[in-house]
Amino acid sequence: MSKNTVDDILFGAAYYDEYMPKGEDRVETDMRLMKDAGINVIRIAESTWSTCEPQPGEFDFSHVDRALDAAHAAGIKVIVGTPTYAVPTWLVKMHPDVLAVTPNGPGKYGARQIMDIVNPAYRFYGERVIRRLIAHVANHPAVIGYQVDNETKYYDSCSADMQTLFVKYLRGKFNDDLTELNNHFGLDYWSNRINSWEDFPDVTASINQSLRGEFDRFRRTQVAEFLAWQADIVREYARDDQFVTQNFDFEWRGYSYGVQPAVNHFEAQTAVNIAGVDIYHPTEDELTGKEIAFGGDMTRSIKDGANYIVLETEAQGQHGWLPFPGQLRLQAYSHLAGGADGVMYWHWHSIHNSFETYWKGLLSHDLEPNPTYEEAGVFGREIAAPEVGGRLRHLRKRNRVAIMVNNESLSALEWFRIETGFPDGVGPNYNDVVRRVYDALFELNVECDFIPVDAPARKLAQYEMIVTPALYCAPESTLAALRGFVEAGGHLVSTLRSFVTDDEVTVWHDRAPHMLTDVFGLTYNQFTRPKNVGLTFGEAFGGSDDPALSGAQSAVLIELLKPAEGTDVLASYDHYAWKDYAAITRHAFGAGTAEWIGTLLDPAVMKAVLHEAVTSAGIESAGQGLAGQVTVRQGVNERGETVTYLLNYSAQPVSISSPVAGEVVVGGRQIVTAGTAEDDLTVGPAAGTRVEIGNAMTIGPWNLVVIAG
Numbered sequence: 053m054s055k056n057t058v059d060d061i062l063f064g065a066a067y068y069d070e071y072m073p074k075g076e077d078r079v080e081t082d083m084r085l086m087k088d089a090g091i092n093v094i095r096i097a098e099s100t101w102s103t104c105e106p107q108p109g110e111f112d113f114s115h116v117d118r119a120l121d122a123a124h125a126a127g128i129k130v131i132v133g134t135p136t137y138a139v140p141t142w143l144v145k146m147h148p149d150v151l152a153v154t155p156n157g158p159g160k161y162g163a164r165q166i167m168d169i170v171n172p173a174y175r176f177y178g179e180r181v182i183r184r185l186i187a188h189v190a191n192h193p194a195v196i197g198y199q200v201d202n203e204t205k206y207y208d209s210c211s212a213d214m215q216t217l218f219v220k221y222l223r224g225k226f227n228d229d230l231t232e233l234n235n236h237f238g239l240d241y242w243s244n245r246i247n248s249w250e251d252f253p254d255v256t257a258s259i260n261q262s263l264r265g266e267f268d269r270f271r272r273t274q275v276a277e278f279l280a281w282q283a284d285i286v287r288e289y290a291r292d293d294q295f296v297t298q299n300f301d302f303e304w305r306g307y308s309y310g311v312q313p314a315v316n317h318f319e320a321q322t323a324v325n326i327a328g329v330d331i332y333h334p335t336e337d338e339l340t341g342k343e344i345a346f347g348g349d350m351t352r353s354i355k356d357g358a359n360y361i362v363l364e365t366e367a368q369g370q371h372g373w374l375p376f377p378g379q380l381r382l383q384a385y386s387h388l389a390g391g392a393d394g395v396m397y398w399h400w401h402s403i404h405n406s407f408e409t410y411w412k413g414l415l416s417h418d419l420e421p422n423p424t425y426e427e428a429g430v431f432g433r434e435i436a437a438p439e440v441g442g443r444l445r446h447l448r449k450r451n452r453v454a455i456m457v458n459n460e461s462l463s464a465l466e467w468f469r470i471e472t473g474f475p476d477g478v479g480p481n482y483n484d485v486v487r488r489v490y491d492a493l494f495e496l497n498v499e500c501d502f503i504p505v506d507a508p509a510r511k512l513a514q515y516e517m518i519v520t521p522a523l524y525c526a527p528e529s530t531l532a533a534l535r536g537f538v539e540a541g542g543h544l545v546s547t548l549r550s551f552v553t554d555d556e557v558t559v560w561h562d563r564a565p566h567m568l569t570d571v572f573g574l575t576y577n578q579f580t581r582p583k584n585v586g587l588t589f590g591e592a593f594g595g596s597d598d599p600a601l602s603g604a605q606s607a608v609l610i611e612l613l614k615p616a617e618g619t620d621v622l623a624s625y626d627h628y629a630w631k632d633y634a635a636i637t638r639h640a641f642g643a644g645t646a647e648w649i650g651t652l653l654d655p656a657v658m659k660a661v662l663h664e665a666v667t668s669a670g671i672e673s674a675g676q677g678l679a680g681q682v683t684v685r686q687g688v689n690e691r692g693e694t695v696t697y698l699l700n701y702s703a704q705p706v707s708i709s710s711p712v713a714g715e716v717v718v719g720g721r722q723i724v725t726a727g728t729a730e731d732d733l734t735v736g737p738a739a740g741t742r743v744e745i746g747n748a749m750t751i752g753p754w755n756l757v758v759i760a761g
Contacts, residue, residue: 054287054325055295058196061441062129062361062394063384063432064093065414069115070103071403078419079118082400083126085415089425090432094123095363095396097185098133098202099164102140105181113188124194131297131363132189133199134282136178138164147173152209155256163407165203168211169278182285190289197295199363200282200323203330204298205314206271210256218270219252237262238558261467262557265525268463272316279323297328299363300351303483307332308343310483311350313466316459318504321354330364330398331387335373339754341386341683341701342494346487348390352449353502359446361394362387368402368412368424378723378754380427382699385718385756388435389685389697391447397428426727434718440739443717443760447687447695451499452671454515457486458505460525464557470522470549470652471581471608479608485522485547485652492659493519497675497684498666505555509533517543517669519662523550525557531567538571539642543669545662546572547649548579548611565648572646573619573639582606582651586626587635592664593622600660604653606635611650613637622647622664636661638668645669674711681706682751693760700751705735707750714761716741720752 064086072078086094096119097104105111116132123130143150144161151159152168159166167174189195206214226233230246237260239245244260246252255267283296290296300317303310308331321327329351333343351360365387368374375383387395401419402412414425435441462482471479493500503511503518505526512518512533520526520534523546531551538544551565560566563575587604606625613634615621623636638647647665666676674696675684683699696712720736721729731738735752743749743759751757 054290055293056325057359057446058326058361058393060092061388061435061445062093062396063435064091064095065397066364066399067094067096067119068100068399069119070100073404079122083122083128085421086128087126089429090436091128093129093131093394093396094119095131095133095199097135098199099135099138101135101138101181104135104185105140108142108146108177111184113185116189120189120192120194124192128194129196130194131197131199132185132195134182134185134201134286136182136282137202137204139167139174143177150174152207153211154208155210165205165207167207168209168213169206170213170217170274171211179285182282186286186289190291195294197297198286198290199328200279200286200296200298202299203301204275204279206275209271214271215255218255218267219249221270223249236556239263261464264467265460265463265557269460272314272459273319275315276320276323279320283323295325297326297361297363298324299328299330301330302347307334308347310486311457311459311462313459313462317350317354327351327355327358327360328363329360331362332366332369335369335375335379337703339379339701341699342491344383344386345390345494346490348387348392349500350502352391357448359391359393361396362392363396364398365395367397367414367428368416370411375424376754377423377427377725377727380424381431381723382754382756384431385697385758386699388444388447389699391449391687393445423725423727427723430721430723430729440717443689443691443693444695444758446690449499449687451501452516453493453498453500453666454503454518455486455489455500456503456505456507456518456520456523458523458525460555460557461523464524464553465522465549480652482522488652488655488658489519489521489547489662491655492662495659495679496663496666497673497679498671499673499685505530509536512537512542513540515542516671517545517666520546520550522547524552525555526551527555528567535568535571538644538646541643543645543665545647545649545665548609548651571639571641572637572648573616574613574634574637574648576611576613576650579609579611581608582610584627585610585630587623588626589623590621592620593660598660600656604657606651607654608652610635613648613650678708678711681708684711689760696759698751698757700753700755703753705750705752707748710743710745710747710749710759712759712761713744714759716743716757717760718756718758720755720757722752
């Protein structure tokens with residue numbers, strides 16, 4: 053049995069003795085500097101296959117041993133990564149087919165994550181290096197866990213191996229019945245019908261999203277299988293007091309943004325004991341906390357609320373991410389506020405060659421202490437104290453709102469873009485709608501979980517409100533579960549382009565929304581791109597005189613909603629051609645309500661609409677009254693105390709009344725230019741202070757206060 057939790061809050065960095073400049077023997081110095089900063093864990097070996105197996109069957113673990121022994125001597129724990137996400141040159145020379153073929157053509161050696169994860173040669177040599185490495189390190193006392201692979205995806209592989217396996221999968225799914233497959237996916241269109249399995253075409257250029265989407269779904273299952281395959285090998289050698297993790301990541305827009313297109317995290321998480329995650333985000337004047345919260349909420353949710361480890365986040369990061377004084381400490385606590393039990397940086401030192409030379413770590417290229425390193429030490433020493441770390445670890449949440457997501461909708465809305473209906477890259481995608489909803493809730497201090505589209509009714513019943521942003525694809529079982537959720541007293545909020553197709557991208561051919569017209573009390577069968585289409589809000593919003601809604605416009609698409617009798621019209625379209633249609637509605641059904649948002653709202657209007665929705669649903673939290681001033685995140689610690697994080701993501705001090713009573717666990721501290729901390733009551737009450745509800749406090753710029761009570 054592997055461990056499913058960590059003993060203490062982990063704080064550390066990725067460390068690669070292999071990457072040090074020639075002649076630099078830094079390992080003892082680095083461990084001393086880490087120890088001084090409160091770092092208690094490092095992550096090693098991941099991405100170094102060519103170093104530990106320089107030629108086939110020749111293994112050299114000297115760098116691994118140096119790091120392990122030095123860490124153990126310093127009392128620092130180690131997570132060992134399997135080195136399979138960057139293949140060595142000899143493997144590609146011997147087996148060129150290990151490189152993934154993508155729609156852009158055959159792969160070429162150079163970058164990482166360029167392999168075909170189903171390729172037999174890759175699997176053979178990958179298994180060998182995993183077995184040799186894990187057998188070598190498993191009994192070392194410093195090793196507490198293992199990371200299988202790294203940010204694993206299917207890398208857009210459409211190789212012969214991947215497509216052969218896909219056809220085998222389809223033959224099983226349709227019981228060798230090609231007629232059923234053709235009918236199911238609508239392949240008669242444009243003569244795409246397949247009349248013999250031997251004639252099955254290359255799917256790379258398919259124009260049929262049902263087939264394309266099925267291929268994407270199949271490839272996501274291969275990621276889950278690949279991780280389970282590695283984890284099973286590792287567990288053959290791992291001790292019972294060690295865990296297996298993986299660093300899941302997200303859609304990348306220069307930083308972590310939204311639902312990962314190439315992995316179903318809810319499926320893939322079953323391979324690991326503790327979910328890990330990479331969360332990267334803008335900082336300096338662009339630090340909002342939203343990406344930290346989104347990544348944490350998603351990672352916590354895939355394991356049904358279990359704590360997770362941030363295996364990678366930035367220290368200095370790329371150009372424009374050098375944290376202002378106070379931000380690194382604020383960011384680290386922000387991860388804990390989401391339920392993280394560990395924060396680790398990529399990486400310890402800034403490397404001196406190759407692609408990530410300017411993705412800077414805690415230490416700069418001179419390998420000397422700097423303000424970012426010093427500030428990391430402020431956090432590290434704080435959470436090392438039992439009265440702090442002991443009260444912040446293993447935070448559990450009981451959120452009342454959930455966002456339902458799925459990869460099928462993401463994939464489908466890349467092909468059928470929301471604005472144009474074609475795969476032209478125009479306008480917002482699925483993740484833009486997801487983030488529009490999530491960001492509004494974040495700004496309202498309404499915490500939420502994520503749930504998969506196949507969540508059972510008993511899971512839905514844990515929440516009072518469920519939001520489905522652009523849930524384009526959903527099976528009838530999901531629609532039935534949502535129907536039951538509302539009927540039993542839940543509040544459902546759905547946006548445009550929800551419930552359009554089944555989970556295999558066949559558009560329903562009855563009144564929209566399929567199976568739910570009576571739940572929402574509306575239907576529609578037309579939609580269009582708006583041009584100068586304003587929104588008029590009803591009495592639920594205080595009328596159109598509400599300054600937050602003044603001049604509100606529809607964007608991207610408008611669904612022309614036809615409400616039934618008894619359905620409340622919360623907003624309508626302010627346009628001479630569309631004035632008779634509703635834009636936002638709410639309908640009572642059973643003991644609950646169902647709200648439909650028929651257009652994409654700008655961020656401020658979405659925030660106002662969701663504020664009204666949660667208020668109407670009777671959802672309240674301690675932090676909602678502070679929305680717009682500080683971010684409030686809460687959970688319950690091991691002692692049963694409610695832990696409240698008050699986070700100031702701004703360059704200005706904020707004066708508030710405490711929303712809770714309790715003891716200050718983490719007080720405001722002034723981080724000076726050098727990166728060190730000075731106690732300063734003007735930026736927050738001191739640790740150990742007792743506060744009551746309503747007590748006045750000031751939280752300094754880029755600062756925080758944590759209260760337990």
